[in-house]
Amino acid sequence: xxxxxxxxxxxxxxxxxxxxxxxxxxxxxxxxxxxxxxxxxxxxxxxxxxxxxxxxxxxxxxxxxxxxxxxxxxxxxxxxxxxxxxxxxxxxxxxxxxxxxxxxxxxxxxxxxxxxxxxxxxxxxxxxxxxxxxxxxxxxxxxxxxxxxxxxxxxxxxxxxxxxxxxxxxxxxxxxxxxxxxxxxxxxxxxxxxxxxxxxxxxxxxxxxxxxxxxxxxxxxxxxxxxxxxxxxxxx
Amino acid sequence: xxxxxxxxxxxxxxxxxxxxxxxxxxxxxxxxxxxxxxxxxxxxxxxxxxxxxxxxxxxxxxxxxxxxxxxxxxxxxxxxxxxxxxxxxxxxxxxxxxxxxxxxxxxxxxxxxxxxxxxxxxxxxxxxxxxxxxxxxxxxxxxxxxxxxxxxxxxxxxxxxxxxxxxxxxxxxxxxxxxxxxxxxxxxxxxxxxxxxxxxxxxxxxxxxxxxxxxxxxxxxxxxxxxxxxxxxxxx
Amino acid sequence: xxxxxxxxxxxxxxxxxxxxxxxxxxxxxxxxxxxxxxxxxxxxxxxxxxxxxxxxxxxxxxxxxxxxxxxxxxxxxxxxxxxxxxxxxxxxxxxxxxxxxxxxxxxxxxxxxxxxxxxxxxxxxxxxxxxxxxxxxxxxxxxxxxxxxxxxxxxxxxxxxxxxxxxxxxxxxxxxxxxxxxxxxxxxxxxxxxxxxxxxxxxxxxxxxxxxxxxxxxxxxxxxxxxxxxxxxxxx
Numbered sequence: 001x002x003x004x005x006x007x008x009x010x011x012x013x014x015x016x017x018x019x020x021x022x023x024x025x026x027x028x029x030x031x032x033x034x035x036x037x038x039x040x041x042x043x044x045x046x047x048x049x050x051x052x053x054x055x056x057x058x059x060x061x062x063x064x065x066x067x068x069x070x071x072x073x074x075x076x077x078x079x080x081x082x083x084x085x086x087x088x089x090x091x092x093x094x095x096x097x098x099x100x101x102x103x104x105x106x107x108x109x110x111x112x113x114x115x116x117x118x119x120x121x122x123x124x125x126x127x128x129x130x131x132x133x134x135x136x137x138x139x140x141x142x143x144x145x146x147x148x149x150x151x152x153x154x155x156x157x158x159x160x161x162x163x164x165x166x167x168x169x170x171x172x173x174x175x176x177x178x179x180x181x182x183x184x185x186x187x188x189x190x191x192x193x194x195x196x197x198x199x200x201x202x203x204x205x206x207x208x209x210x211x212x213x214x215x216x217x218x219x220x221x222x223x224x225x226x227x228x229x230x231x232x233x234x235x236x
Numbered sequence: 237x238x239x240x241x242x243x244x245x246x247x248x249x250x251x252x253x254x255x256x257x258x259x260x261x262x263x264x265x266x267x268x269x270x271x272x273x274x275x276x277x278x279x280x281x282x283x284x285x286x287x288x289x290x291x292x293x294x295x296x297x298x299x300x301x302x303x304x305x306x307x308x309x310x311x312x313x314x315x316x317x318x319x320x321x322x323x324x325x326x327x328x329x330x331x332x333x334x335x336x337x338x339x340x341x342x343x344x345x346x347x348x349x350x351x352x353x354x355x356x357x358x359x360x361x362x363x364x365x366x367x368x369x370x371x372x373x374x375x376x377x378x379x380x381x382x383x384x385x386x387x388x389x390x391x392x393x394x395x396x397x398x399x400x401x402x403x404x405x406x407x408x409x410x411x412x413x414x415x416x417x418x419x420x421x422x423x424x425x426x427x428x429x430x431x432x433x434x435x436x437x438x439x440x441x442x443x444x445x446x447x448x449x450x451x452x453x454x455x456x457x458x459x460x461x462x463x464x465x466x467x468x469x470x471x472x
Numbered sequence: 473x474x475x476x477x478x479x480x481x482x483x484x485x486x487x488x489x490x491x492x493x494x495x496x497x498x499x500x501x502x503x504x505x506x507x508x509x510x511x512x513x514x515x516x517x518x519x520x521x522x523x524x525x526x527x528x529x530x531x532x533x534x535x536x537x538x539x540x541x542x543x544x545x546x547x548x549x550x551x552x553x554x555x556x557x558x559x560x561x562x563x564x565x566x567x568x569x570x571x572x573x574x575x576x577x578x579x580x581x582x583x584x585x586x587x588x589x590x591x592x593x594x595x596x597x598x599x600x601x602x603x604x605x606x607x608x609x610x611x612x613x614x615x616x617x618x619x620x621x622x623x624x625x626x627x628x629x630x631x632x633x634x635x636x637x638x639x640x641x642x643x644x645x646x647x648x649x650x651x652x653x654x655x656x657x658x659x660x661x662x663x664x665x666x667x668x669x670x671x672x673x674x675x676x677x678x679x680x681x682x683x684x685x686x687x688x689x690x691x692x693x694x695x696x697x698x699x700x701x702x703x704x705x706x707x708x
Binding site for chain 3: 249250257261285315316318329330
């Protein structure tokens with residue numbers, strides 16, 4: 001983020017950046033033809049936009065926190081094949097707000113949260129993983145990943161895909177949790193080289209399953225090189 | 237392009253290279269089983285082939301010029317997820333010709349045009365964009381992007397995808413143009429991390445909209461690093 | 473592959489690594505919810521898993537050899553868009569076995585075979601290709617690529633996609649072979665920048681066609697840089 005107020009004043013849409021090569025922006029009054037194209041309800045004059053080259057769930061969990069704290073609705077969540085050389089997703093997230101101050105506030109909260117959640121995206125020379133858990137899923141995690149509202153929700157993702165499968169298997173054996181969403185390269189995902197499960201249950205069980213998956217996926221990815229490190233330190 | 241006639245004489249298919257890691261080739265008489273596989277009409281003995289790791293619209297506009305100047309028909313236009321580490325497309329373009337001299341001439345024109353149009357593909361450390369305009373859309377832009385024939389046609393593309401959305405919005409507000417084609421990662425595109433609009437209108441209006449989108453997308457991509465530069469200087 | 477038995481003893485799933493950034497693993501008794509998710513028959517308690525960032529056919533041919541020599545059945549074969557910066561596929565391969573020793577044995581055979589077959593995946597600065605032939609297709613090549621059982625089967629793949637088209641054309645003209653499978657970026661493939669054909673016929677004819685395709689694709693890819701080299705020497 002360029003700390004240059006002159007520069008920022010020229011870019012009314014720009015809000016800031018976060019880890020995963022994420023940029024946050026707002027549109028105060030969306031153009032009517034663009035609105036029509038994207039099937040955006042007239043209820044929302046303003047859009048909040050978050051878009052990243054790296055990460056899917058970190059941004060989803062972050063936007064979920066933003067949606068809990070503000071008056072916005074998730075309109076678009078798309079997962080391009082990206083991760084800048086790794087085998088996962090980037091993202092495009094658009095939410096609607098009645099005015100630009102709501103949109104901007106939601107983007108600001110989400111950017112700050114992404115810088116926390118991106119700690120749980122890890123890479124080494126070859127593999128990557130995302131491992132997240134919340135005690136309290138909000139409307140965005142519900143909408144995207146079928147997470148039960150106000151229940152614990154965990155996200156287990158690793159690539160190459162077979163490592164994600166082993167991580168999912170050990171996670172499920174480690175604690176009494178249920179699977180509410182999943183993806184393989186060609187099912188629910190965008191031809192990424194990953195397997196993902198979304199799990200629910202008591203928070204303690206979800207936490208245990210996610211931590212178990214983290215340990216196993218980390219060890220397996222490490223056969224290709226270094227112990228996987230958080231992306232937080234090198235894609236901001 | 238290797239300027240080595242001995243080498244070229246051994247490779248009857250090879251015509252040349254252009255920016256975006258593009259290669260141009262011809263097949264004088266396509267094999268009958270390959271013809272059947274690709275549903276190529278018997279009308280065309282010869283194929284002209286252009287294929288690139290980086291770029292979609294630059295090559296489309298270039299092939300449009302080639303099709304205006306020669307007697308060929310576009311048969312295949314596919315957009316793989318590529319761009320060599322960036323979040324856009326590469327391309328596969330095949331056109332049919334009655335004889336190999338027509339096919340070769342069209343490929344030669346297209347390669348020369350790609351070296352001009354690729355000036356308008358820009359990248360920096362993280363983002364990319366393509367911004368094109370023509371006063372006079374030909375049969376290829378009509379066929380691929382629904383551009384009205386012999387009218388002005390502009391192409392606005394930026395990634396990560398959210399930047400493309402802001403660029404599209406400011407472009408539409410800057411001039412009286414209409415949207416005739418669009419793409420998001422999972423709509424009309426190949427899971428690329430981009431948003432694209434194809435626009436029409438008076439040439440002055442299309443030019444204004446494309447230039448406005450260029451300025452805004454360039455400023456937004458620049459928050460991730462350098463001012464975006466044309467790929468012309470490093471993917472030939 | 474880390475030659476550290478202490479390390480391996482902690483990771484009951486880990487079997488080994490091979491070229492193409494491939495890892496081989498087993499699950500002795502797959503979790504019942506994961507089984508249900510992936511529609512795995514109760515017949516199979518154990519899973520063998522192979523997953524790679526680079527390569528499609530090398531791994532398919534290798535797993536075909538493993539399936540011929542052991543008592544396993546291919547359950548999942550998915551081709552994510554990957555190849556670590558190149559324009560092809562990675563893979564996810566899961567097979568079922570009645571017990572873990574069968575699963576492990578099949579994974580061990582497959583890993584050893586991948587280190588042989590990956591010799592026929594080649595890259596240079598821009599392009600890539602895979603060129604394989606067997607005299608005797610087994611159940612895996614039959615299931616994935618429609619190869620006639622116990623007949624010769626050849627695989628011709630090159631990218632950028634247009635080079636694959638020329639390679640396919642010269643191959644078909646060089647010997648009396650038939651096409652039993654094919655892919656373009658958006659047909660049968662995962663938005664990769666490739667064209668692929670799978671061919672059958674007498675082994676001599678299949679060998680001739682594959683060798684001809686290799687020569688032509690290699691020369692065409694070389695216009696972008698060095699003569700393409702086997703990945704065997706740098707993605708293990």
